[in-house]
Amino acid sequence: MDWDDLRVFLAVARAESLSGAGRALKCDAATVGRRIARLEEAFGAKLFVKSPQGYALTEAGSRLLPHAEQAEQAMAGAAEELGGSAGRLTGQLRIGAPDGCANYLLPQVCAAICDANPGLEIHIVALPRVFNLSKREADMAIAVSRPTAGRLTVQKLTDYQLHLAAHEDYLGQVGPITTRSDLKAHRMIGYIPDMIFDKELDYFAETGGEAVGLASNSVSVQMQMVRAGAGVGIVHDFAIPFCPGVRRVLLDQVSLSRTFWLIRHADDRRSERLTRLADALGQGLRAEVTRLEALAASY
Template sequence: MADFNWNDLRFFLAVARAGTLTTAAQRLRADHTTVSRRISALEDALRVTLFERRPSGFTLTPQGERLKQTAEVMESAALLAQGMVADGDLALAGAVRIGAPDGFGSCFLAPRIGSLCERHPELEVQLVAMPRVFSLSKREADIAISLSRPQEGRLYARKLTDYRLGLYGTAAYLDARPPIRSRADLRGQSFIGYIDDLIFAPELDYVETIGEVVPRIKSSSLVAQLKATQAGAGLCMLPAFIAGAEPDLVPVLPEELTITRSFWLIVHEDLRSLARISMTADYIADLVRREQALFLPPPAM
């Protein structure tokens, strides 16, 4: 135990959460040989095997599971200490990773995040805009934008906003087909939507809102769906904060085909007190509040 290096626990937690040396090394900004060496050193010092090495990755042993619980408590204490004693300049430096659905991340947040970096030159913002759920307990992100409020875990959540979705198509697509005056007129139309088995949140499964339709073009990416719609490939359910900024898109049956969903901002309790995290979260919330009309525009007449 005399040779035990507390810093090796950072490497241990990264591998435990990532499941592979390569992914853990990327998150730690180290090379995988260094990560492997630090894990071996920790095992030698503790005289236990912490991981089962398999071709598919690293799996915790029972001893590793027990150490992970203790290591996470130590990590929480270290983060709390950092938040308590760091001065202002240090607190607003470093990286903040934001995990967000691709529509919100790419179309709303990305064009507006630059001013945050201008205010704080030492802050590095990592925007991961992907159609997936981010695990804050595995430190896949510091801040996550979700479509629902988490029901478990040591997570702090606040509602950002409700947002409205509607059916859209291009004027050229609509002009080339019979007028759509009711839901019955949607039969025979081309639709664009999500790939059924890749829908990462139940809130995105809204085909039934339209009716008995089967999308002919499917994508896991909302941005890809948007681009296909703009190319005239069909009709698509799109958020108003995205479609409303595209002059080539026209709402279809806006009084009948409208649904409402929500965005939640989620932070792990261990990170909530860090100034760079809380400041970035407040910045995002303020952006959404000031541009509320984008998310909930007045009903189309």
């Protein structure tokens, strides 16, 4: 058995299919199947059971998984140590994040990290759902709720603010919004109710707002609706500087605070490489949220 065999095993365990593992490994599914068969023969045990849902780990496969992940971390650490990077981060790292953070914060923060670490490649995966770190959909994920279950390590990144907002052209047409009761006369913009994947995103339940008239599962789409003058929505303060003409309303009556959390697999806590990236992300996000919220407050 060698590391390459374990790499194939991990790919199948995470993709739960030979074809998915093949795409990740850049080889065909038949080759992946042969490699798994060879590994099972070497161990004298079945590692996967095939079902209509895909390939699931057997008891033996589940016992092998943490050892394979430790080997993966050791190989990544060795590559970092021997790569002559002089303390810099190198290689490929994938960060999962909700689309608001991914659109308005991570591009500039990750660009600065890459500038300071030539040879580092960062993939930003923006999805409106919770990431599965056990399947290695990402090396780490940013979330708006602190998880309470799973083998995870959790680190607070930064708090951020949200307010009701509308475009100045819209406000010029309909007049000022001075009380919550005024909102009844306006179309509200927000999340599709049955697609809210985290209770922290249910803003109108907390504020007692009106029913949503225009909705999207994407916070970026919601912001573009506000920018287009389609109504009033709750938006991230840090997104306002990217949307000329959007102005906050009812500042003294509706104000929300949320937190970004950095989630990592528990087995990664020994990875100096990921810890250094986590520290850089935390510093960068805190500084960027502070900068953008100050800009939003100046409009």
